[in-house]
Amino acid sequence: MSYTGPGFDPPQPRRSLRGPLTVALAALVPGALLGWAVYAAVDGPGNGGSSAGASATASASAPSGVPSSTTPSPSGDRKPSASPTAEESPSPSASTSAPAASGPLKGKVVVIDPGHNPGNFRHTAEINRQVDIGTNRKECDTTGTSTDDGYAEARFTLDVAHRMRALLEEQGATVKLTQDADRPFGPCVDERARIGNAAKADAVVSLHADGSGAGNRGFHVILPGAVDAGAADTRAIVGPSRDLGERIAGNFVRVTGSAPSNYVGGGTGLVTRKDLGGLNLSTVPKVFVECGNMRDSKDAALLTSGAWRQKAARGISDGIVSFLRG
Ligand code: ZN
Numbered sequence: 001m002s003y004t005g006p007g008f009d010p011p012q013p014r015r016s017l018r019g020p021l022t023v024a025l026a027a028l029v030p031g032a033l034l035g036w037a038v039y040a041a042v043d044g045p046g047n048g049g050s051s052a053g054a055s056a057t058a059s060a061s062a063p064s065g066v067p068s069s070t071t072p073s074p075s076g077d078r079k080p081s082a083s084p085t086a087e088e089s090p091s092p093s094a095s096t097s098a099p100a101a102s103g104p105l106k107g108k109v110v111v112i113d114p115g116h117n118p119g120n121f122r123h124t125a126e127i128n129r130q131v132d133i134g135t136n137r138k139e140c141d142t143t144g145t146s147t148d149d150g151y152a153e154a155r156f157t158l159d160v161a162h163r164m165r166a167l168l169e170e171q172g173a174t175v176k177l178t179q180d181a182d183r184p185f186g187p188c189v190d191e192r193a194r195i196g197n198a199a200k201a202d203a204v205v206s207l208h209a210d211g212s213g214a215g216n217r218g219f220h221v222i223l224p225g226a227v228d229a230g231a232a233d234t235r236a237i238v239g240p241s242r243d244l245g246e247r248i249a250g251n252f253v254r255v256t257g258s259a260p261s262n263y264v265g266g267g268t269g270l271v272t273r274k275d276l277g278g279l280n281l282s283t284v285p286k287v288f289v290e291c292g293n294m295r296d297s298k299d300a301a302l303l304t305s306g307a308w309r310q311k312a313a314r315g316i317s318d319g320i321v322s323f324l325r326g
Pocket of ligand 1: 115116207
């Protein structure tokens with residue numbers, strides 16, 4: 001995260017995701033996420049309904065935590081590098097392939113908003129200026145966080161965005177990025193929202209990784225709360241955005257095997273907020289995805305793995321596809 005800098009979300013005591021609490025929470029969480037909860041509770045394929053059973057089976061092949069196949073090598077991709085590497089980005093053929101002439105998402109517009117910008121730290125005056133987010137005034141943007149080894153959130157978000165673009169274009173979608181490190185800084189959070197609005201996007205996803213305390217692990221999806229103040233009116237997008245977010249959370253669990261956040265969201269992987277300009281000013285369905293915590297060494301090992309980022313991109317994209325196909 002994001003707009004208030006590392007440590008915004010106060011660390012909370014870690015919750016055990018097993019036992020009676022998990023069973024209780026399972027009643028509150030949707031779809032495939034329920035499958036994960038069932039799997040976590042019983043340590044194996046669950047005995048729930050059909051969707052839960054299918055998801056639990058999928059989870060069983062990729063147990064929660066660290067799928068061994070994606071653990072980065074000690075000398076591998078954790079060291080920061082100035083230039084893209086094979087590990088850093090999808091192959092040119094994948095990232096430059098023309099959108100499918102047809103596909104299930106033909107005619108659909110998806111806007112991907114890679115959080116922050118690798119150049120923000122060189123433009124602190126510009127990104128610190130205040131912008132109107134309807135409910136409040138807030139900084140234009142922030143630099144974002146990084147792993148302890150210096151892998152920047154802004155590089156992470158761009159990499160996942162490129163992988164998602166390739167996956168969604170394969171499905172026939174028209175994909176637009178709010179920034180592609182093709183501008184010195186920003187855009188500001190209000191402009192990020194307006195880019196999605198102007199594109200008449202069918203879905204917008206803002207990509208982030210958190211900067212919370214060590215020991216805080218897992219992903220969460222941030223949903224817009226109902227806001228009606230100044231230029232902000234989210235009332236029409238609260239419902240569809242929740243649907244989008246629930247589908248992304250469920251597919252993220254299914255594809256990555258990662259658990260929902262253990263420090264926000266009460267184990268659901270879903271958090272509702274009213275203080276983010278990128279959500280407040282959106283007039284189209286939009287969520288943020290905090291893919292993991294860069295300041296936790298185990299999460300950082302995932303976030304710095306290209307193989308894991310590909311899974312994250314696929315999980316989020318699968319959620320978008322599910323939402324757009326209804
Ligand atoms: Zn962020």
